[in-house]
Amino acid sequence: xxxxxxxxxxxxxxxxxxxxxxxxxxxxxxxxxxxxxxxxxxxxxxxxxxxxxxxxxxxxxxxxxxxxxxxxxxxxxxxxxxxxxxxxxxxxxxxxxxxxxxxxxxxxxxxxxxxxxxxxxxxxxxxxxx
Amino acid sequence: xxxxxxxxxxxxxxxxxxxxxxxxxxxxxxxxxxxxxxxxxxxxxxxxxxxxxxxxxxxxxxxxxxxxxxxxxxxxxxxxxxxxxxxxxxxxxxxxxxxxxxxxxxxxxxxxxxxxxxxxxxxxxxxxxxxxxxxxxxxxxxxxxxxxxxxxxxxxxxxxxxxxxxxxxxxxxxxxxxxxxxxxxxxxxxx
Numbered sequence: 001x002x003x004x005x006x007x008x009x010x011x012x013x014x015x016x017x018x019x020x021x022x023x024x025x026x027x028x029x030x031x032x033x034x035x036x037x038x039x040x041x042x043x044x045x046x047x048x049x050x051x052x053x054x055x056x057x058x059x060x061x062x063x064x065x066x067x068x069x070x071x072x073x074x075x076x077x078x079x080x081x082x083x084x085x086x087x088x089x090x091x092x093x094x095x096x097x098x099x100x101x102x103x104x105x106x107x108x109x110x111x112x113x114x115x116x117x118x119x120x121x122x123x124x125x126x127x128x129x130x
Numbered sequence: 131x132x133x134x135x136x137x138x139x140x141x142x143x144x145x146x147x148x149x150x151x152x153x154x155x156x157x158x159x160x161x162x163x164x165x166x167x168x169x170x171x172x173x174x175x176x177x178x179x180x181x182x183x184x185x186x187x188x189x190x191x192x193x194x195x196x197x198x199x200x201x202x203x204x205x206x207x208x209x210x211x212x213x214x215x216x217x218x219x220x221x222x223x224x225x226x227x228x229x230x231x232x233x234x235x236x237x238x239x240x241x242x243x244x245x246x247x248x249x250x251x252x253x254x255x256x257x258x259x260x261x262x263x264x265x266x267x268x269x270x271x272x273x274x275x276x277x278x279x280x281x282x283x284x285x286x287x288x289x290x291x292x293x294x295x296x297x298x299x300x301x302x303x304x305x306x307x308x309x310x311x312x313x314x315x316x317x318x319x320x321x
Binding site: 031032068101 | 160163164167168180181182185186188189192193196199215216263266267270271282283284286287291
């Protein structure tokens, strides 16, 4: 599988999907005009990856700044998709990075985690200056 | 009667005396929203507030502006435009009084939308912060979401982040539309 790399803009995050390192990272702000269109290629890439029997591991890193409610909905859909595959034996893990100076960003991670059953979902403080 | 230069000074004095940090009225698009977000980040020091408050302000501005982009009734010349961008029309205001910020948005909505918006907001007004949080998690996990739903998760997101219940009004304009205004108060944290 090929690497998927989408550069960040003022209203969309950087997306980096690297099959070599078995990682997907979403980093930046996410409040595009049409959230569903923006994330569609990421969902289709991810679905292809999860169907591939050669890969059973994936670490997902989410480090967000500002995001709109339709992005929250898309992320929750993404986590549910991953949770389903984690239940059927894939070794998946989400790392949610929060700002230690902003209680809300920790609670946002907790809200997503609450609806999940199988996938490990770790809440990690962002390292300042990164 | 047109506005003369001397009026601009009066408008500015009025805005300053009411603690208005910015006021925008007219066509609103994603481009303008991106600029507002960037501008607030730059003004971070001037706003003299903590990271959490700034992020709440920006999050609510994003929700309300995007609601307006998708659901406001636009002037006919904007409706006719063949531009693919979602352009709304209305008023967006950020102000500060003592230790609170308030964000207000106002726009024309079609009368069919009035009961839908009113019900959603009245329900949220009656909830405690704990109930809002529970309702937010329920709605977040509910699938599928209708992407055309007015203020689906957005109003709940706003209610979750503000310090007092959402305030809103509908003022009749004509048989087809009403002017919808909504305000959220946020107590500033200590920097």
